[in-house]
Amino acid sequence: MSIFHGLSAFPITPANEHGVVDTEGVMRLTAHLSVKGVDSIGLLGSTGTYAYLSRTERCRAIRAAVKTTPLIVGIGTLRTDDAQNLARDAAAEGADGLLMAPVSYTPLTQEEAYQHYKAVAEVTSLPLCIYNNPSTTHFSFSRDLLExxxxxxxxxxxxMPAPTEGTVAQELAALRSSPVGKLAIGYSGDWIAAEALLAGSDGWFSVLGGFLPKLAKAMVTAAHESDARAVNQYQQVLEPMWALFREFGSLRVAYAAINLLELSSAQPPRPILPLTSQDRRRVEEALKACTAL
Known part of the structure; x- marks a missing residue:
């Protein structure tokens, strides 16, 4: 089975105010996820603030991560040659797979994105996942480009992100009936997790899994057992958390949750500010509902 199947948990990357990675913190977080049975760990994803870290610090984070669970490493960056180097670094440090978003300042054309992925795929033997994240990158993959x-x-x-039109089930069926269907197709945007899992997506790339891995894994297991009732019950309990994700962005909420769960005391990289004490209390209430399950 592909490493891009099942629950891929995306933790923060604890670092100080100068962007120096807390390697002991990375080890603790990834060990926690591994023990809880996630199917893979998505290191240096958006929640892992890859864009705020130097090449050296990214290497240190990969080196520190526990390797007892398959490790998918984000290699997104502006320049193609830098992305190639990050792919080489990840392989050298023991990654099992790669995740790459089309990061840009000047908006990319479809052809530019194609050539970017082609160039990176040519320098690695590791399986590479296309990171379709238009809300962050402001780049939209056409169906032709994905094919x-x-x-x-x-x-x-x-x-994949939440579809702009129709349901996840409709989009997933269309993708699987096209040449894209040869790929493992997973979804992010945790608030659509129940819909995506019940539609039969191959994977869930989960921010929640990065701090509540046991709950996220239970949701995936219920979906694999076709227990729609259980999946929808989890979804109902998680609705306050999803509302916070939508309001503040999942990154800010993840940092607050990880602090409250005493998994790390790290703060988000500036200029991103931590949630106010009032909003942290809302995260705390949402966590209480989740951990009561």
Whole structure:
């Protein structure tokens, strides 16, 4: 089975105010996720604030991560040659797979994105997941582009956001009936997790899994057992958490939750500010509902 199947948990990357990674903190967080049975760990994803870390610090984070669970490492960056180097670094430090978003300052064309992925895929033997994250990158993959990328060696998966039109089930069926269907197709945007899991998505790329891995894993297991009632019960309990994700962005909520759970005392990289004490209390209430399950 592909490493892009099942629950991929995305933790924060604890670091100080100068962007120096807390390697002991990375080890603790990834060990916690591994013990809880996640299917893979998504290190240096958006929740892992990859864009705020230097190449050296990214390497230190990968080196520190526990390798007893498959490790998917984010290699998104502006320049193609830098992304190639990050792919080489990840492989050298023991990663099992790669995740790459089309990061840009000047908006990319479809052809530019294709050439970017092609160039990176050519320098690695690790399976690479396309990170389709238009809310952050402001780049939208056309269906034609996804189909072209699916034919490239080493492109093994795509991480999809919530569909702009129709349901996840409709989009998933359309993707699987196209050349994109040869890829593992997973979804992010945790608030659509229940819909995506019940529609039969291959994977859930989960921020929640980065701090409540036991709950996230239970939700995935229920979906695999076709227990829609249990999945929807989890979804109902998680609704306050999803509301916070939508209001503040999942990154800010993840930092607050991890602090409250005493998994780390790290703060988000500036200029991102931590939640106010009032909003942290809302996160605390949402956590209490989740941990009561």
């Amino acid at each position: 072209q990328l699916a034919d490239l060696p080493n492109i093994a998966a795509v991480k």
